[in-house]
Amino acid sequence: MAAADEDQYGALGVGPLPEPDRESAFWWDGLRKHRILLQQCGACDRPRFPPMPTCPWCASASSAVVESPGRGTIYSFVTAHVPISPGYESPLPYTVATVELAEGPRLLGRVEPSSPVAVGAAVAPRFAEHPTWTELYFAPDPDPT
Amino acid sequence: MTGAAAVVGVGFTPFSRASGRSVLSLAAEAVANAVHDAGLGLDQVDAMGSFMVSDDSVPCVAVSSALGLGELRSVLDLQLGGQAPCHLVWQAAQTVARRDAEVMVVYRALNGRSGPRVGSMRFAGMGGQYRYPIGYGAYLMYVGMWAQRFLHETGQGAADLGAVAVGQRVYAQENERALRRQPLALDEYLAEPFVVDPYRRSDCTVEVDGACAVVVTSTERARDLAHPPAVVSSGCYRAGPRPGLDIGDHLLWEDYTRNYTSWLRHDLFGRAGVGPGDVDVAEIYDCFTSTVLMGLEGLGLCGRGESGAFVRSGACALDGKLPTNTGGGLLAEGYLHGMNTVAEAVLQVQGRGGSRQAPHHDVAVVTSGALMDGSALILTTDR
Numbered sequence: 087m088a089a090a091d092e093d094q095y096g097a098l099g100v101g102p103l104p105e106p107d108r109e110s111a112f113w114w115d116g117l118r119k120h121r122i123l124l125q126q127c128g129a130c131d132r133p134r135f136p137p138m139p140t141c142p143w144c145a146s147a148s149s150a151v152v153e154s155p156g157r158g159t160i161y162s163f164v165t166a167h168v169p170i171s172p173g174y175e176s177p178l179p180y181t182v183a184t185v186e187l188a189e190g191p192r193l194l195g196r197v198e199p200s201s202p203v204a205v206g207a208a209v210a211p212r213f214a215e216h217p218t219w220t221e222l223y224f225a226p227d228p229d230p231t
Numbered sequence: 232m233t234g235a236a237a238v239v240g241v242g243f244t245p246f247s248r249a250s251g252r253s254v255l256s257l258a259a260e261a262v263a264n265a266v267h268d269a270g271l272g273l274d275q276v277d278a279m280g281s282f283m284v285s286d287d288s289v290p291c292v293a294v295s296s297a298l299g300l301g302e303l304r305s306v307l308d309l310q311l312g313g314q315a316p317c318h319l320v321w322q323a324a325q326t327v328a329r330r331d332a333e334v335m336v337v338y339r340a341l342n343g344r345s346g347p348r349v350g351s352m353r354f355a356g357m358g359g360q361y362r363y364p365i366g367y368g369a370y371l372m373y374v375g376m377w378a379q380r381f382l383h384e385t386g387q388g389a390a391d392l393g394a395v396a397v398g399q400r401v402y403a404q405e406n407e408r409a410l411r412r413q414p415l416a417l418d419e420y421l422a423e424p425f426v427v428d429p430y431r432r433s434d435c436t437v438e439v440d441g442a443c444a445v446v447v448t449s450t451e452r453a454r455d456l457a458h459p460p461a462v463v464s465s466g467c468y469r470a471g472p473r474p475g476l477d478i479g480d481h482l483l484w485e486d487y488t489r490n491y492t493s494w495l496r497h498d499l500f501g502r503a504g505v506g507p508g509d510v511d512v513a514e515i516y517d518c519f520t521s522t523v524l525m526g527l528e529g530l531g532l533c534g535r536g537e538s539g540a541f542v543r544s545g546a547c548a549l550d551g552k553l554p555t556n557t558g559g560g561l562l563a564e565g566y567l568h569g570m571n572t573v574a575e576a577v578l579q580v581q582g583r584g585g586s587r588q589a590p591h592h593d594v595a596v597v598t599s600g601a602l603m604d605g606s607a608l609i610l611t612t613d614r
Contacts, residue, residue: 101368102353104360135482136361142473142483162380162487164372165428171368172351179428182367184376184482192482194361205383221365 097216098196099176104219109137112151117220120213122156124191125149135191156211157227158187163203185209185224198225233502236324237453237460238610240269240446241574246408246565249345250440255289258340259297261442265336269446270457276300276446278332280307280323281339282315282568285354287347288340304332312349312478313516313569314468314491315339317599318606320573321466323447333448339570340442348438349566356477371435371519373479374601375427378521380487382429387524389429391539393420395520396433396562398547403559405587410437411563434520439565443574450613461580461595461610465503469495470604484603490522491605492529492598499530499596503609507531510609511591513553514576515598516569517560522601527555530596530607554579554589569599573608580610 106114113136116123124133127141128148140147163183169175181197197203198212208230214221242264244250244257258281266273279291279300291306305326309315316339323335343349350370353363362368382388397417403409415433423431453460469491473483481487500506507530515526524538532553533541541547547555558564558575565571576597578584584592595610 099366101366102363104364106360107357109357110360136358136476136480138357138476162376162383164367164375164379165425166366166372167425167427170351170371170427171363171366172353173363174366174368176366179425180366182365182372182376184487194365194367194482196365205380219364223365 097214097221098199098223099174099180101171101174109139113137114219117213117222120220122154122211122222123151124154126152133189133191135193154187154189156187156222157230158185158209160184160203160205160207160209161186161192162205163197165203183209183224193222196223198223201226234462234464235328235450236447237450237462237613238320238445238577239448239453239456239458239460240265240271241577242266242268242444243408243574244442246410246439246441246567248439250342254340254342254346255293255297257440257442258289258294258338261340261444262294262336262338263298265444265446268457271334271446273298274301276334276336278303278305278323278326278335280319280335280337282309282311282319283341284312284349285347285352287343287349294338305335313518314600314605316569316573316606317466317597317608318468320445320447320463320608321468321606324463324466327447327449335447336444337447338442338444339568342440343566344438344440346440350438354477354479356480358476358480362479369427370479371430372427373481374519374522375430376481377487377490377602378519379429381521381525384488385536387536387539389421390417391524391542392429392434392520393417394539394542395517395523396420398542399517399556399560399563401548402557402587403563405585406558406564409559409564410439411559430519436518436561436566439567441565441567443567443570445574445577454613458581458583460613461577462613463608464611465499465609466606467495467499467502468606474603481603490525490529490602491600492526492607495607496530499607499609503611505594505609509594510553510596511593512557512576512579512589512595513555514557514572514595515555516572516600516605517556517562518566518601520562523556526598549587549589557584557587557589572599573597576608576610580612
């Protein structure tokens, strides 16, 4: 897909497509609808990410899907100054953050270009459209609780 | 069981950016060099171990065939990265100690610069879908993510990373095999642009083509061989809880400021009957500068948050209290995935370090790995 076509979708960068699996299909479907959906363990109540068939704390195979507001803080980040990620094109520099959601699980996402980035900073979710998938990314949270 | 086996020989090919040779050729040369270095014959090898990332190497049976070895009584071919070398040597020590085999060779061989490069490889696994589409696809970004948090929580920064890089270039000047031998001053380091913040070029290992091998046999037999034994006094492997869906997935790992070294240090030292204060030489896996700082702290070789000051004080230099990464490490010698880290420790304990020989070398600690899982050894002089 040419870069110009990607620009009209507001994507941050162009790269490989996500390859959903049986566990993660609901996550990617949810993002398409601008919803951040997590599995919550039916036995110990912990929400988790990434999607997996059993609870990584108590091993229960029982879970339900819950929606997250997607707000959290930056646990850590890296900023790429060179095009180092295989198959990925983006204006430089760009930042990827590990975001710790308020309810506990951690997600990965780009940070809005030109936004300040710091460990501990409060962030809120944003969505960027690609032709066949929706990308979750993060921007400074204007109103952290 | 501890102390019953020893490392008795090391072998290398030259390290380069383009070997012009097959991986099998490199592996065979390093294995043969190691066996001859030990004062043994190829016909005496009866076990082998190796590791590879995404099929970037040749299995033990290929090397056995190429060298005309006799029957093998144990073979370990691991699909692992730099977590493997100490783990394999510890497995070799136990294989020999329980008399499953008499001479086990452990090697790593790859065209890691001219062939598939781990630094830009796509790793198989369920976690990749969350990484590659958003430009989070290079291994150095993952280690850098941990490093950023580590530096933040411990109040350390670029000058601490830089001290590691600077110090190891000094050792590399005494190592003909090293690829990065030019000296580096701290202000030069700080002037380098970021590759991926927090890393500059000199924070990163240099990918190479090459091979490295070590030979393990019983300590009893080792006493009659070419060099003093490097006794395997302890070995440990650890993967912490929830290490992730694949080697690039760390979303469930609780604390990015503590890697596997924090988890295995108690058993590592306990098995050898020594403490961190007894260590004379440290060979700490250093795919990036931050893993040296994390390893020094994780093993208790210095206090929490004090690794940068420790390095900056000169403690890791040859005349310091804990010479560290005495061949220049993966940062300056080249990225043989930590097999060369083990080999350098063996040379030090054997007293064969030449112009970079640590004055005290009775107890060496070696580590393999950067993040959630890894392994370690304590090698000692024969006592």
